[in-house]
Amino acid sequence: MKWKLDSAVDRHKESSYTFYLPSDHVLNQLKAGDLVKLIFMAEETLDNGYEGERMWVEILERNDSEFHGKLMNKPYYLESLQYGDLIHFNLIHICDTQLDDPYAVDMGYYLDKKVTVSNDVLSRNEFSLMLRFDPYDDSDLGWVFFSGHEEDDFNADANNFQFISVGKMLNIDDSILVFINDTVPCAYERDRETAKFVRMENYDWSIHE
Template sequence: MVWILDNAVDRHKEAPYTFYIPGEEVLDRLQAGDLVKLIFMAEETLDNGCGAERMWVKIVERNASDFRGELVNHPVYLESPQYGDMICFNSVHICSTQLEDPRTKEMDYYFDYKVIVSNDVLEREQFNFMMKDDPNNEHDTGWVFFSGYEDDDYNADSANFQVVSLGVVLNMDDSIIPYLDAATPSAYERDLESGKFVFVEDYDWDAYYDE
């Protein structure tokens, strides 16, 4: 079976708030004997639907950003490579290490804390209205995101909404970070000319709570 190593840096660029990669300060500390995790991609999706496996590799030698290491996992789905195989790779392929990284706490926040989004937001990969109510639990941010194209009937059906990680909406637009700690209740609408979010002074919260 033919396989290639996935580029973790490219993955992170596509989803910076949900796909973790170690920071440069961690990569600089890597040396022989350390364990790093790589993503082994099958060139064709397997019959069981699996397209990749994340596996640990023990570094044997390093030359700047190029590495050589020994695979120390037994693949579950891929027929190759095999345990003990020597793997040549670059730092762009490393998606995790066993070294301490302060960035993991930040990434945990984006993953662990939740928001509610309409399915239309996920389909369009954009949101134009957001509102914050009192959270229901310690990991609920209280934020709800709408594309702005939903009608009243759509919004009245809870099946049209789902809970996702905060990082999912930040991958779409991280300009909202300064608003995340806003007081409740708050509502913001995107100004179509500037693209920025503007506080909605006259939002009808009484009607919202009566729904």
């Protein structure tokens, strides 16, 4: 099966808060002998939905942003690749390393901290109302996101909501970062004219009792 290397940079641009990209601090340190992880993509998607494999490559030689390395994993699906194959790649292809990354702390927060979101938000890929309640546990930020199109019957069914990483919401709109740690309870609604979120000072919390 033919393959190509995927761009980790492009993936990060598409999902900045959920797809980790090694920082320049780490990338600048890479040298021969270090291990890096690359995404090997099949040129054609298999019937089972398989698209690619993430595998470790040992750096043999570095020339600025260009690298030569040796594949250190045995592929499960890509039969045209073998353990020990020589791989030419670029900085843009590196999605992980074995070096400590001091700038990865925020990424851990975005993936570990959770919020509740309606399925309608995920379907539309947008939201217009966000409420903050007391968190259930240490992982819960207490936020609940709505598209603004949900009906009462929809909201009454817990199956219409999911508990997901806050990073997924930030991928949709990261303007909410400025008040993500606001006091509990609080409510914000998107202004139709400016598209910015505005705090609702007189929100009726009794409807959630």
